[in-house]
Amino acid sequence: MARLEYRGPDGAVARIYHAMGGSPISDLAADIFTGKSRPVTPDSIDEFELEEPAPDVRAASLARYVAHDLEDASMFTPDDALNVRARLRPMEDSRFHPYVIDGMDRALDAEFKAVAALENDLSASNVQRGGKATILLSGETCSSCEYALKAAARHYDIDIHLVRMMPTTSPAESNRLIKEGIARWRGARLVDPATGRPLLAADALGSLREGQVRQAITPAAMKRRFANIPWEPRTFRLEPAGESGAGPSTGATKPPPGC
Structure with a gap:
């Protein structure tokens, strides 16, 4: 893009x-x-x-x-x-x-x-x-x-x-930023040590995009009527569960009929 x-x-x-x-x-x-x-994946780039x-x-x-x-x-x-x-x-x-x-x-x-x-x-x-x-x-x-x-x-x-807008930096560059106190790791993202804000533009945009998506899919934004159906059972995760270290869910709420 x-x-x-x-x-x-x-x-x-x-x-x-x-x-x-x-x-x-x-x-x-x-x-x-x-x-x-599509053809079969070749054995070599040649x-x-x-x-x-x-x-x-x-x-x-x-x-x-x-x-x-x-x-x-x-x-x-x-x-x-x-x-x-x-x-x-x-x-x-x-x-x-x-x-x-x-x-x-x-x-x-x-x-x-x-x-x-x-x-x-x-x-x-x-x-x-x-x-x-x-x-x-x-x-x-x-x-x-x-x-x-x-x-x-x-x-x-x-x-x-x-x-x-690069999605990541090289390991050497990441280590340099951390050693100089410019960055620290928070999960898989490089963030500012003081504010915790993402340092890479791609990560910052990802957070903003996630916020826009969450705002856009609220019942009011989608103009839907959920009669007697609470919003909580419709929650979901925008990122893979493995990224945050969370294990598989064992007590998931069964969604109401029609979901």
């Missing part, structure tokens, strides 16, 4: 682009429900076919993805004056082009879709050049996307800042 916030030369937020990596949802669903059975497709084959695939991604718009919240879904777009007039790396077409990467959507608005004069782009990305970037970001900064005079 990627979120690109673009501020114009005046510093005001002009657009926020939301991107999801991978092929369009309709193509993904087709592969899952109607596609061919058995994978990672060759780059022929240019005409790749162009046809991207053209199909562009059309399907446009048709998938009904599955998402409609764009407004501020928020834009960064879908896959034609790249004939683009200043930068994605590569195929390790058999994967990087045109489908979330950060590439986001910066391509920004370029589309810059070319159409929907937003002004010379602004600042802040990108939040749920993972690492490849060399193809790094090239695209640098090209966007150079051609459109944009100051680009990329924040990678």
Whole structure:
């Protein structure tokens, strides 16, 4: 996932682009429900076919993805004056082009879709050049996307800042943070020793997302009526029980009929 916030030369937020990596949802669903059975897992990485497709084959695939991604718009919240879904777009007039790396077409990467959507608005004069782009990305970037970001900064005079939302740190980095008193372990999370708050952005967002989910599934939020049925028997755990060290439950309350 990627979120690109673009501020114009005046510093005001002009657009926020939301991107999801991978092929369009309709193509993904087709592969899952109607596609061919997946092959048996190979014994070694050498058995994978990672060759780059022929240019005409790749162009046809991207053209199909562009059309399907446009048709998938009904599955998402409609764009407004501020928020834009960064879908896959034609790249004939683009200043930068994605590569195929390790058999994967990087045109489908979330950060590439986001910066391509920004370029589309810059070319159409929907937003002004010379602004600042802040990108939040749920993972690492490849060399193809790094090239695209640098090209966007150079051609459109944009100051680009990329924040990678990594789910964890290396053991060496974790040990260093703990030794220097910057962090401590709380369960499987690195937290601030004084406040107990998560240090990693991914963990902080996970806690906020959990709070949003709990708020959204209350009876009032779901607009349901539970006549004579208490809410307590409907409680559940949002995380695996094994993570907190809790053993199997032996005294679970039997849910009422209809649950």
